[in-house]
Amino acid sequence: MPEIGIVTKQSGEYVTVKLERQEACAKCRACTAGLTSKDMIVEAENRCQAKVGDAVAISLEQSNFLQAVFIMYTIPLIFLFVGLGIGYGIGHALQLGNTELLAIVCGFVLLTAAYFLIRANEEKWRSKKFRPVAETVVHEKEL
Incomplete structure (x- = not known):
């Protein structure tokens, strides 16, 4: 299931997206978010030509x-x-x-x-x- 986040930065073919960390990934800490924040920051390929401020659906193929x-x-x-x-x-x-x-x-x-x-x-x-x-x-x- 894709996660929904807000684009905070756009650079070339990639966007930086701010997501709210879900309970399932709270202990992983593999993202670049601050350890005490519920927010998580990810860099994603921008296939939908999103701009700063847009809400986007983020996914990663299961395999x-x-x-x-x-x-x-x-x-x-x-x-x-x-x-x-x-x-x-x-x-x-x-x-x-x-x-x-x-x-x-x-x-x-x-x-x-x-x-x-x-x-x-x-x-x-x-x-x-x-x-x-x-x-x-x-x-x-x-x-």
Whole structure:
């Protein structure tokens, strides 16, 4: 279901839209909104030629949303578990007494590597494929 927001800025083929944060996404904090505000700011592709002040319907395709969730949550989790496994493996191979500490350190090292991997590919992943879309201008009677 698309969300309705107000266009606050227009730049080229993109618009900045202010939305009211819904309860379902209150804990995600993946948007650029202030943490205490109920408002959320998103940059969306302007397919409806909306102008500043227009109310627009914003959506993100379900498959693209799931891919974005995979990138943001699953990749770091996989790196963390692989790091834990590597740490345990090295600890047992070297017969260290405190393999848990080595596993935790290796897990966090790979988790940090996942963060840098995601940041390094951010421009590629920031393509239109993962960007919300301002589909239609919503008139007052439709609100």
